[in-house]
Amino acid sequence: MRLPVIAKVxxxxxxxxxxxxxxxLGISLLYDDGQWQRFANGLMxxxxxxLVVWLPFRRVAGDLRVxxxxxxxxxxxxxxSVAGSIPFYLSNNAPxxxxxxxxxxxxxxxxxxxxxxxxxxxxxxxxxWYRQQLQWLGGMGIIVLAVAILPMLGIGGMQLYRAEVPGxxxxxxxxPRIGETAKxxxxxxxxxxxxxxxxxxxxxxxxxDAIGHSFSTVAIxxxxxxxxxxxxxxxxxxxxxAVVFMIISGANFALHFMAFRQRSLxxxxxxxxxxxxxxxxxVVSVVTVLVLIYTATLGPTKAISKGIFEVVSIATTTGFGAxxxxxxxxxxx
Numbered sequence: 001m002r003l004p005v006i007a008k009v010x011x012x013x014x015x016x017x018x019x020x021x022x023x024x025l026g027i028s029l030l031y032d033d034g035q036w037q038r039f040a041n042g043l044m045x046x047x048x049x050x051l052v053v054w055l056p057f058r059r060v061a062g063d064l065r066v067x068x069x070x071x072x073x074x075x076x077x078x079x080x081s082v083a084g085s086i087p088f089y090l091s092n093n094a095p096x097x098x099x100x101x102x103x104x105x106x107x108x109x110x111x112x113x114x115x116x117x118x119x120x121x122x123x124x125x126x127x128x129w130y131r132q133q134l135q136w137l138g139g140m141g142i143i144v145l146a147v148a149i150l151p152m153l154g155i156g157g158m159q160l161y162r163a164e165v166p167g168x169x170x171x172x173x174x175x176p177r178i179g180e181t182a183k184x185x186x187x188x189x190x191x192x193x194x195x196x197x198x199x200x201x202x203x204x205x206x207x208x209d210a211i212g213h214s215f216s217t218v219a220i221x222x223x224x225x226x227x228x229x230x231x232x233x234x235x236x237x238x239x240x241x242a243v244v245f246m247i248i249s250g251a252n253f254a255l256h257f258m259a260f261r262q263r264s265l266x267x268x269x270x271x272x273x274x275x276x277x278x279x280x281x282x283v284v285s286v287v288t289v290l291v292l293i294y295t296a297t298l299g300p301t302k303a304i305s306k307g308i309f310e311v312v313s314i315a316t317t318t319g320f321g322a323x324x325x326x327x328x329x330x331x332x333x
Contacts, residue, residue: 001054004060006072007054007057008054008060009072010050010053010075010076010079010304011050011052011053011054011055012050012054013050013072013076013079013080014047014050014053014054014076014079014083015047015082016050017046017052017084018042018083020133020137021040021046021087021130022039022134024039024126024129024130024133025040025126027125028124028126031126033124033125033126035124036126036288038084038087038090039126042086045086046083049083060132060286070122074278080109081102082102082105084105084106084134085101085104085105087130088101088105088127088130088151089101091124101285102114104116104117105134107139108134108135108221108223109134109137109138110138111135111219111222112221113135113216113221113222113223113317118227120224120226121225122329128212131223132211132216132223135215135216135222136215136216136218136221138216138219138221139215139220139221140185140219143210165290166259185257186255188256188257188260192248192249192256193215195245196218196241196245196317197211199241199244200213200214200238203241204235204237204238205238206215208225209225212224213225213230214245216318216320217242217249217318218245220246220249220250220316220317220318222313228245228273229322230242230309230322231321231322231323236302237291239309239322240305242309242312242313243309246318246320247278247281249314250277250312250318251274252273252274255274280315281311281315283317284311285311288310289303289307292306292307310322
């Protein structure tokens with residue numbers, strides 16, 4: 001195990017992650033919500049920590065082995081969670097304990113979507129953006145982003161890629177170079193996010209809500225900028241847009257790459273995994289809608305939109321909600 005090389009890469013990754021606090025810092029300045037210093041302090045703390053780890057080993061050279069990749073990935077997710085919790089803990093509008101802050105960061109980065117925050121609607125815009133951004137980064141995996149960047153710094157990323165990416169995708173490079181493969185996956189991820197945000201905005205969301213929900217939709221994580229989640233908007237169109245992008249985002253991203261390269265949608269239906277995935281969603285959605293109509297729980301129109309929405313949200317592990325219980329207000333949903 002090459003500890004100096006591991007420390008060098010870990011330090012670089014920490015410095016890379018510190019830069020992700022720039023967008024919420026800019027949002028704070030744009031909305032004048034008084035949080036920019038918290039993000040500036042968080043950025044400097046994480047950047048300094050990464051610099052301290054990287055500096056002693058900056059001249060160390062060597063390739064990473066498989067076990068080195070696993071160790072770096074494990075350590076980085078731990079360090080990333082701690083670093084990600086800093087803005088939550090420093091925020092003067094979020095009186096949480098450090099454990100609460102760490103929980104929120106881990107939930108976002110792992111795209112779990114659980115939260116300890118109540119009164120989400122009243123949070124500063126920069127904190128709302130930061131929550132959504134954490135989930136977006138965790139959706140594709142910031143390690144995969146790092147793999148796309150590390151070759152420019154003279155560090156191979158194949159072992160990190162194998163340690164981070166699940167399933168058979170890790171053993172099949174989409175392009176000859178692993179760095180190009182990582183870039184291709186992120187290009188698809190960013191493009192889907194942009195399309196999703198535009199669709200939400202066109203359907204009636206504000207640009208802030210549209211971008212924020214596109215982050216968590218494509219990451220299939222479920223964070224929202226409102227306590228009532230997607231139910232806040234009470235829009236069948238928005239729910240169906242979410243359904244489309246949740247289905248797309250829940251599929252294998254290698255399929256998206258193949259479909260784009262072949263300029264054909266046949267790649268999806270030729271894949272047995274995707275056929276099974278889509279068939280299960282379709283069958284369960286039909287059954288759910290019929291049950292809702294038969295039991296008179298909802299009218300036919302709402303049964304279709306909300307039934308399909310909830311099935312896809314649950315099956316893809318996104319976790320968005322489309323409606324509040326009748327005894328609760330939308331701000332407590």
